[in-house]
Amino acid sequence: MPNQLWRLTYTSRRTCRPAVADAEIANIQSVASQYNRRAGLVGALVASNTRFAQVLEGPRDALERIFERICCDTRHDDVLVIGYGPAETKAFTDFQLVALDYDAEEIGESQTAGEAMLAHLQASMNRLEPSSAPVMR
């Protein structure tokens, strides 16, 4: 099933100081959307002042390649895969970037912030079916 659609969801913590964050967001927007279009990937990236949450959909190989690039990026840390597996239908039609203007610290515990962002992501998807792959720890 080489054309099977896969979906990846992860969260991470931003390592950059807020002063440079705006330029960073703009940079991610232009680089990521170009790359994703070429690789046949769609999805959304939500960025708060302190955290990222991202959903990407597309061919498995392309997802695994982009994830290696994402992992080698120094602008974030504590990368956590929330879900990775085959998906029935696409929830996105293109690549969107949403910048949320809140700090995880303001909300309180960072985990809560991550969940709030995921909820936001989920709301922006018309349908998010549960998908998972075996996680080896």
Added chain:
Amino acid sequence: MSITQRIDLDGATEIDWTNLPWGQAESPEILRRLQRSFQLAQEVGRIGLFEIDMRTGVTYANPVFFEHFGMPRDRMCLSAEELRRMVHPDDRAAMRSFLLEMTHSIDLGGVEFRAITAAGDVRWISVRSRVERDADGAAVMAYGIQQDITDRRTAEDEVRFIASHDILTGLANRKLFQDVLKRQMPSASDNRPAGLILIDLDLFKQVNDTLGHPIGDALLRAAAGRLKSLLPTDALAARLGGDEFAIWLPGSSSAVADALADRIVNLFRRPFLLLGNVVEISASAGVAVAPHDASDPDMLMRVADLALYSAKTAGRSGWRRFDPGMDNAARERQQMTQDLRRALALGALRLDYQPLVGAGSRSVAGFEALVRWDRPGHGLVPPDQFIPLAEATGLMVSIGEWVLNAAIHEAMRWPESLRIAVNLSFRQLEDGDRLVAAVAAALAESGLNPGRLELELTENGLTQAGPDSMRHLHRLRALGVRIAIDDFGTGHSSLSRLLDFPFDSIKVDKSFVAGLGTNEKAGALVRSIAALARSLNVNAVAEGVETPEQAMLARHDGFTQIQGYLISRPMAGGAIDAYLQALDTAKSQNGTL
């Protein structure tokens, strides 16, 4: 001049030279035919011919020569400057010294160089040429041939690449890495130090075993990619073998090396997505700096390895910078290994035996053999110190076999009703063929009833021993031997996987038994394990029973057997007869009361 002659080769063959075209070179017809053959040879053999006027530097050449440089075939000559520009900048010095040699000293020589063609391609050219000199010895003319050897050089480069690189990851291999170290380490100084980082993937074996080799390979490739993404220029990354990587950092301070090691460990904590799986591993790293930590490459590798070992034993997913204390610890380990090997060879290991009794009846069901090492000058060494060492150094299989035979030998003296329990190491289970053969031989030689032998494997040992352990355990059981899972509850294996293993007995770890009666959770856990054992129709053994209350609760919770200081400490084989006799006496006395 007539070349017509006959040559008699031992009277066997006669060659008529007049039939060969070059036999009569003065004939215009022959000359024409010679020229035609010569041209064909040049074209088919792609041989470039040239003459260089050594006074003017002008080159006259045939069409193939110009073709080599991507120039029109109908060119006739080339100026010295034009020729110079055709040569790859990196090879111009070599070309200049070749031409100087031809001018001044040698008459026949050759050179291989890269040419840049008119189209901008790089081609490898091989030149052989001869020099003609005037009466004073001054070079007048150089003439020679050249060939395009790009294909050969490319093939050679490929062979060289393959010989010096790891094909799976494209990183340098051990040999290239060591060559570079040897070449570059001497120029490291306190002012301009160089760093070495050794990296080892934690849990790689488990990934290979549980998810398969294709995913293991994909992990190694991804790991190499992450290392490459962190490399400063002029650093070299290598895969030394297995899941072992190395990075050489010429001209890097120890702070730079430390920072990179920290970064690597951090990056490997991030998950990998491999062929549809989310794989989470970690890496450990050891750092050494030249010349501070070592004076030669071998020593540098060794001390970086010690630092890596220290990082691993400190709990993985971390890095350590070498310090001399690690060297002392390694020396002590080495000394201890030597002493242990000696003890094994000299028969200086011995066994103690601890009884297992019925939880209710308290009658002796058997003994567990426990290996003891009295190290000269150090006293009794706890097994948790020397067993891991034996497992790390390959001694364990031999020790395990000695224990097996000695324990069976001892058990042959006991009443037929008593079992003997022998601990197995995961190292023995890894080499399942040898283990099964050793057990079969020990049974055959001793004549012990196989049902009296119980082999104990720790829960962790089962997970460490790899994917074939299940098969080997089945083979052992087919010999009639019993299998027990030891230290149950301390491992990290999933219960469902554990229950797939064929076993006859579950021994619950003493850390849980210690909680009986005091710790609500431990009690609940122990009860559920006993219930599980009952439903599987296997023995449940409580280990480390120390108080009458624990013994009572263990019995109440459904354990079939207990073991621990309350019953008896481990005893020497020679004390067993007296121990059994005393029990008998006590029982008969109780009976008369």
